[in-house]
Amino acid sequence: MVDDGVIDRIWPNPASALDDEALLAQTAFPDSGTWLRVNFIASADGAATREGRSGSLGDAADRRMFELLRREADVVLVGAGTLRDEGYGGFRLDDASAAWRVDAGMPAHPVLATVSRRLALDPASELFTDAPVRPIVYTTTTASAPADRREALEAVADVVSAGENAVDFALVRADLAARGLRRIHSEGGPSLFGALLAAGAVDALHLTLAPAVDSGSAGRITRGPFTPTAAHLASVLRAGDELLLHYLL
Template identity: 70%
Template sequence: MSTQTPIDRIWPDPETALDDDALLAATRFPDDGGWMRVNFVSSLDGAATRDGVSGGLGDDADRRLFALLRRPADVVLVGAGTVRDEQYEGLRVDDASVAWRVARGMPAHPTLAMISRSLSLDPASPMFADAPARPVVYTAASAPAARREALQQVADVVTVGATDADPRRIRDDLTARGLRRIHAEGGPHVFGALLAAGVVNALHLTLAPTLEAGDAGRIVRGESAGDLPSRARLATVLRAGDELLLHYVLR
């Protein structure tokens, strides 16, 4: 029988074998909400993917923390390319997370929000058909009208720019919907745009103990502009075996 790799806190206040409550406390959103954090995994040499997807880099501890980071979120924000590459389905958290959320007066599952300039998304896909909460799709005015009309049957389609999606308008719209605790899962181009717009508050980065080589991209892509480069303050260091799970505050 396999066992979970224990997750220890090595800084600050070292502690071994943290339970879920302790991990949630170590990664919690501020009480007043209005916070956007981004979650990524990277190899030691900076690769953000293995064989084109990020899932192959993390182990069971990374997957455990990935699920726990979703637990208190009002919304999970992700780019359309990542949705397709990582094969997202209807956004549902596990039973323990549902119980945790309902006990705190939250909806059973977070809302899924996507960013797509071209609206190249399949309205019949499970991420829409099996969504427990109506998804939100952020797009540009230049997106094809036929795709917009099709997606409006299964999601709220919101225009937040002329030819590209404006991250500040995305954050403002989510906040207006009461979705203040924003958990973003990439991809790298989305992270770059969010950073450049100055709307990211924190980064949760799993550092996988592997060297990947190849031509995999890094966790941030795009032109350096706006608030780039960004300084980060280390908030928490967790360890699971040879893997590090790092929490940085950016703003």
């Protein structure tokens, strides 16, 4: 495995050492309509994490693509558990991505949105106190959390009820589109991905296949019941022994 961040295109139209603009063109959101895509990494035997974190599976090329996939997004949707497990703080892009967005007439940083039925989020955490853009928290009208917890979160985020007993992801997608956030990029985790699939809300999957066999007890990139969903291969990128796959669902 070569850990230098160089990415080649294998299919279609093979090309070597793609620059950032070529990679952005390869993965661009459609020009119109609402689009929701998800981004995951997994080992060759399907492990979605290593030592409890997905980031431990990636290398320089995966991290490069991870940042580029965020760059064009209006909103990044992440499950509350993943925010905690992966150590998200105030959601900021790197300087190059922020500058690229400003040059393109976009806000420097996308909105961060999360889903939490129990509202088990700390309003004093950097996730909120260091956020460059006010986050959105989707929950239910019957959230199993004290009223004062919701009130505290409403001081630092837009708290939106999207469903009565369970979050309705069709409503989440519609609310984001109504806010003008039509380019939706999700970074998981598995429960959120499974729920999005169950709602028929996912348009594309970007999956990095790490060149490792991890075994152990790590879960898969999806969790929860949903109808099997066909995936159509759109492109194959390669970085050394690592594959970066793009599927349309």
